[in-house]
Amino acid sequence: MRAKSASVIAQTCRSILPVVAAALLFFGPLLFPVAEVYLLVFGMACFYAALAMAWNILALSGLYSLGHGAFFGLGAYSAIIFQQQLAFPVYAAVLAGGLVGALYGLLWGVVLKNLRGAYFALATLAALEIPRVVADNWESLTSGSMGIVGISRLPALELGLISLPVGESMRGQYYFLLGWMVLTAVVHRQALKSRWGWALQAIRDNEVAAEVLGVNVYGCRLLALGVSALLTGIAGGLYGHLMGLIEPAMVFSLQMAAYPLVLSFFGGRFQVLGPMVGALVLYPLDQLVLQPWLPQGHAAVYGLVIIFTIFFFPRGITAWLQQRHTS
Amino acid sequence: MVTAAPHLLELQDISVIWKGQTLLQQIKAVASSQEIIGIIGPNGAGKTTLMSVISGQIPPARGRVLYQGQDITAWPPHRRCRAGIARTFQIPRPFVDMTAWENVATAICFGQPQKAAAVGRSQAIPFLEMVGLVHKADTLGRDLTLSEQRRLEVARALATDPKLLLLDEVAAGLSPKMVRQVVTLVERLRQQGLTLLIIDHFLNLTLEVADRLLVLDRGEMIMAGPPQEIIRHPEVVGAYLGTRRVTKGRRTPG
Numbered sequence: 001m002r003a004k005s006a007s008v009i010a011q012t013c014r015s016i017l018p019v020v021a022a023a024l025l026f027f028g029p030l031l032f033p034v035a036e037v038y039l040l041v042f043g044m045a046c047f048y049a050a051l052a053m054a055w056n057i058l059a060l061s062g063l064y065s066l067g068h069g070a071f072f073g074l075g076a077y078s079a080i081i082f083q084q085q086l087a088f089p090v091y092a093a094v095l096a097g098g099l100v101g102a103l104y105g106l107l108w109g110v111v112l113k114n115l116r117g118a119y120f121a122l123a124t125l126a127a128l129e130i131p132r133v134v135a136d137n138w139e140s141l142t143s144g145s146m147g148i149v150g151i152s153r154l155p156a157l158e159l160g161l162i163s164l165p166v167g168e169s170m171r172g173q174y175y176f177l178l179g180w181m182v183l184t185a186v187v188h189r190q191a192l193k194s195r196w197g198w199a200l201q202a203i204r205d206n207e208v209a210a211e212v213l214g215v216n217v218y219g220c221r222l223l224a225l226g227v228s229a230l231l232t233g234i235a236g237g238l239y240g241h242l243m244g245l246i247e248p249a250m251v252f253s254l255q256m257a258a259y260p261l262v263l264s265f266f267g268g269r270f271q272v273l274g275p276m277v278g279a280l281v282l283y284p285l286d287q288l289v290l291q292p293w294l295p296q297g298h299a300a301v302y303g304l305v306i307i308f309t310i311f312f313f314p315r316g317i318t319a320w321l322q323q324r325h326t327s
Numbered sequence: 328m329v330t331a332a333p334h335l336l337e338l339q340d341i342s343v344i345w346k347g348q349t350l351l352q353q354i355k356a357v358a359s360s361q362e363i364i365g366i367i368g369p370n371g372a373g374k375t376t377l378m379s380v381i382s383g384q385i386p387p388a389r390g391r392v393l394y395q396g397q398d399i400t401a402w403p404p405h406r407r408c409r410a411g412i413a414r415t416f417q418i419p420r421p422f423v424d425m426t427a428w429e430n431v432a433t434a435i436c437f438g439q440p441q442k443a444a445a446v447g448r449s450q451a452i453p454f455l456e457m458v459g460l461v462h463k464a465d466t467l468g469r470d471l472t473l474s475e476q477r478r479l480e481v482a483r484a485l486a487t488d489p490k491l492l493l494l495d496e497v498a499a500g501l502s503p504k505m506v507r508q509v510v511t512l513v514e515r516l517r518q519q520g521l522t523l524l525i526i527d528h529f530l531n532l533t534l535e536v537a538d539r540l541l542v543l544d545r546g547e548m549i550m551a552g553p554p555q556e557i558i559r560h561p562e563v564v565g566a567y568l569g570t571r572r573v574t575k576g577r578r579t580p581g
Contacts, residue, residue: 213434214408215405
């Protein structure tokens with residue numbers, strides 16, 4: 001009887017915890033006087049959560065990419081070039097940058113069609129180098145390895161009656177990134193819980209069985225790759241405006257796949273909320289605790305985190321917490 | 328001559344070459360509606376390769392596969408499945424992180440020609456019943472025994488609502504009693520209108536149910552005909568016992 005009531009309490013905690021966390025994310029900055037640094041850090045945590053979910057959408061089809069920096073960089077450079085040289089409105093340029101990333105993703109889908117596992121991962125790493133070398137050397141378009149500086153802040157976002165001052169205030173930026181994360185989360189949920197998500201699970205469980213049972217393996221995977229690249233490309237464009245500068249080594253970087261990989265594995269890559277939890281826990285922990293304490297070596301901690309995760313909760317903390325409470 | 332209705336399946340001069348090796352050579356065969364055909368032959372004869380050509384995993388180097396009179400040689404596997412061709416694998420390929428009923432539901436959801444998005448547990452249960460797996464409906468694919476995974480293969484293939492069912496060694500390693508159950512199931516499926524192609528190395532199933540046997544040896548079809556005739560034929564006996572092609576014109580009895 002006691003065990004039962006204990007499990008009821010655990011159950012309640014489990015269902016209340018996400019609600020409390022979500023409420024804090026949404027209303028915290030409105031209710032409490034929050035220091036700018038928290039808005040910055042949690043805003044960027046949302047940004048990386050979205051990046052992790054975008055990466056994970058492809059991973060859910062059973063392919064692990066190390067080259068998402070290609071989409072990120074293409075998105076960033078295209079967005080800035082479209083805006084500065086073709087006079088696109090900022091948000092339209094960012095979206096167009098995402099489409100450029102998606103096109104490159106679809107190209108992967110065709111060229112790397114028959115690669116799996118480590119071979120796919122290595123090929124993506126090579127596919128990341130190609131646009132980086134181009135961006136490094138096409139100086140008339142990209143300013144070469146010096147990068148593009150003085151990128152404008154994100155303009156206010158007009159949503160009907162509401163105007164969100166994204167680039168003007170840290171609070172505006174925070175809510176913008178929170179919204180971006182929620183939008184990505186909706187897509188990420190589809191990759192797990194829809195009919196498409198079901199097909200993706202069948203594909204990663206057993207590709208050959210999936211195809212003889214009527215799953216369009218190539219189509220489902222191509223869609224995952226396209227969506228994943230699109231969201232990563234958009235994130236790249238946003239990043240340029242958030243940072244105010246981009247350079248090839250910064251955006252065409254292994255980091256843009258490795259970091260989402262760590263966040264997804266740590267949070268739980270088969271859970272709707274997994275990559276998001278991973279980012280919202282790890283990034284603030286890193287920025288607010290580890291970096292002040294260990295300014296030189298804090299990045300190494302991510303290496304430890306991924307090793308620790310693989311050893312002790314290979315399906316991520318979200319899955320591990322759920323299992324503990326259900327069993 | 329009156330143009331007859333097309334055969335359900337017709338293989339026209341199928342050849343498969345893999346890394347310079349000829350795995351199948353000019354296989355010709357037809358299967359009519361509600362026929363049960365056994366494919367037999369020694370190990371490495373190309374039985375499973377032939378099945379993979381029909382289900383679409385292996386593209387033939389030459390030849391055509393016709394299904395209901397249509398050339399499907401270039402169709403991807405999922406399209407053939409939706410058109411009514413289902414297969415099982417000799418080495419089971421369950422979806423390991425799905426329960427048995429979810430495995431079956433996947434087949435219903437994607438394999439049947441038109442299907443609503445949501446497929447529930449109750450729709451999957453009848454297929455598990457057919458193979459005696461209802462009690463394992465909620466067990467994960469990875470936790471089923473090998474023999475249960477084999478039966479799940481059959482349930483999943485049936486759940487795609489096939490017209491042509493390809494069974495790869497379903498009866499291998501089964502006790503005589505379980506073989507009887509498979510015989511009953513196969514007969515029932517035929518009555519429901521299915522055509523079956525059964526790979527049966529040890530002949531414990533097809534000898535009883537097949538209308539015809541196709542004998543493969545080293546990629547060639549060496550014989551076709553009714554089971555009782557086939558198994559008495561010296562060339563088949565030789566192929567199975569490995570005394571063929573030893574010395575010209577001499578055959579030592581097994």
